[in-house]
Amino acid sequence: MTVSSTKSNVAANTATPDLVITRFFDAPRELVWKVWTEPEHLMRWWGPKDFTSPVCKIDLRVGGKYLYCMRSPEGQEFWSTGVYREIVPPERLVVTDSFADKDGNVVPASDYGLGDDFPLELQVTVTFEEHQGKTKMTLHHSGIPAGEIREMTEAGWNQSFDKLGESLK
Amino acid sequence: MPTDQLSTTFAALADPTRRAILARLASGEASVMKLAEPFNMTLPAISKHLKVLERAGLITRGRDAQWRPCKLEVGPLKDVADWVNHYRRFWEESFDRLDEYLRELKTKEKQNDRKQHKK
Numbered sequence: 600m601t602v603s604s605t606k607s608n609v610a611a612n613t614a615t616p617d618l619v620i621t622r623f624f625d626a627p628r629e630l631v632w633k634v635w636t637e638p639e640h641l642m643r644w645w646g647p648k649d650f651t652s653p654v655c656k657i658d659l660r661v662g663g664k665y666l667y668c669m670r671s672p673e674g675q676e677f678w679s680t681g682v683y684r685e686i687v688p689p690e691r692l693v694v695t696d697s698f699a700d701k702d703g704n705v706v707p708a709s710d711y712g713l714g715d716d717f718p719l720e721l722q723v724t725v726t727f728e729e730h731q732g733k734t735k736m737t738l739h740h741s742g743i744p745a746g747e748i749r750e751m752t753e754a755g756w757n758q759s760f761d762k763l764g765e766s767l768k
Numbered sequence: 769m770p771t772d773q774l775s776t777t778f779a780a781l782a783d784p785t786r787r788a789i790l791a792r793l794a795s796g797e798a799s800v801m802k803l804a805e806p807f808n809m810t811l812p813a814i815s816k817h818l819k820v821l822e823r824a825g826l827i828t829r830g831r832d833a834q835w836r837p838c839k840l841e842v843g844p845l846k847d848v849a850d851w852v853n854h855y856r857r858f859w860e861e862s863f864d865r866l867d868e869y870l871r872e873l874k875t876k877e878k879q880n881d882r883k884q885h886k887k
Contacts, residue, residue: 618852618855618856618859620856620859620860620863622863622867624866624867624870625871625874626870626873626874630870630873631870634866634869634870643865643869644862644863644866644868644869645862646858646862647857647858647861647862648861648864648865736863738859740855740859
C-alpha cells in the first residue's frame with residue numbers, strides 16, 4: 600500500500616465513496632464463489648460485452664496474485680493484476696486492483712491512457728449472501744478518483760443542476 | 769483530452785472549498801462577492817481558488833470588467849465522470865455475462881443429473 604499512498608495523494612483526496620454495485624444471481628453462492636475464483640470459469644465472463652478473456656491466472660491464497668487479460672473486439676488488451684487480501688469462502692473476497700503489463704508487472708494507469716494521478720492500486724471487495732438458493736452479490740470498488748464528483752452528480756444538487764446531471768450520464 | 773488536462777482537473781477538484789464553489793455555480797452564474805459569502809475567506813483567497821478552477825477549465829469568467837461572473841463548465845467534469853462510468857460499465861457488462869454463464873452452468877448440472885438418473 601505504500602506505493603499507492605505516495606503516488607495518489609490527489610486522487611485519494613477526491614475519492615470518498617466507493618463505486619458500489621449489487622446484483623442478484625439465481626444460483627447458490629458456492630457456485631458464484633467458484634466462478635469468481637477459478638480461472639476456467641472466470642474467463643467465461645470477465646470483461647464487457649463482446650470482450651474475450653484470453654489469459655487468467657489465479658493464486659488463491661492471501662498474499663497470492665492474480666493476472667487477468669481482457670481483449671476488446673478491436674484487439675486491444677487490458678491486463679490487470681492484484682493481490683488477494685482476504686479470502687473467506689464463499690462469503691467475502693478482497694483484492695487489490697492495478698493495471699498491469701502481460702508479465703504481471705503493475706503499470707501506471709497512464710499506460711492505458713488514464714491520467715497520471717490515477718492511483719496505482721484500487722481495491723475490490725466482493726461479498727456474497729445467499730437467500731433461498733439465490734445469491735446477492737455486492738461489489739465495492741474503492742479508490743477510484745472523482746468519487747466525490749460522482750456523489751455530487753448523483754445527488755443532483757438542485758433542479759438547475761439536472762441539465763449537468765443529464766450530460767454526465 | 770490529454771492526460772495532463774485530466775491531472776489539472778483532479779488537482780483542482782482536490783479541495784473542499786473549490787468543490788463547494790462548483791456546487792454553488794451549478795445553480796447559476798455568480799460574482800466573486802457572492803461566491804465568497806458562505807466562506808470565512810478574504811476575496812483574494814477566493815480569487816486564488818477561482819484561478820485554479822479557471823485554469824482547469826472548470827469555470828469561465830464573464831467579460832464584464834466590473835463583475836466578471838463565474839460560470840460552471842461541465843466539459844472537464846464529464847471527462848472525470850467518464851472514468852467512473854467506464855468502471856461501472858465494465859462491471860455491469862461483466863455481470864450480465866456472469867448471469868448468463870451461471871444459467872448455462874445450472875442447465876448443464878440439471879442435464880447431468882437427469883443422465884445419472886437414467887443410468
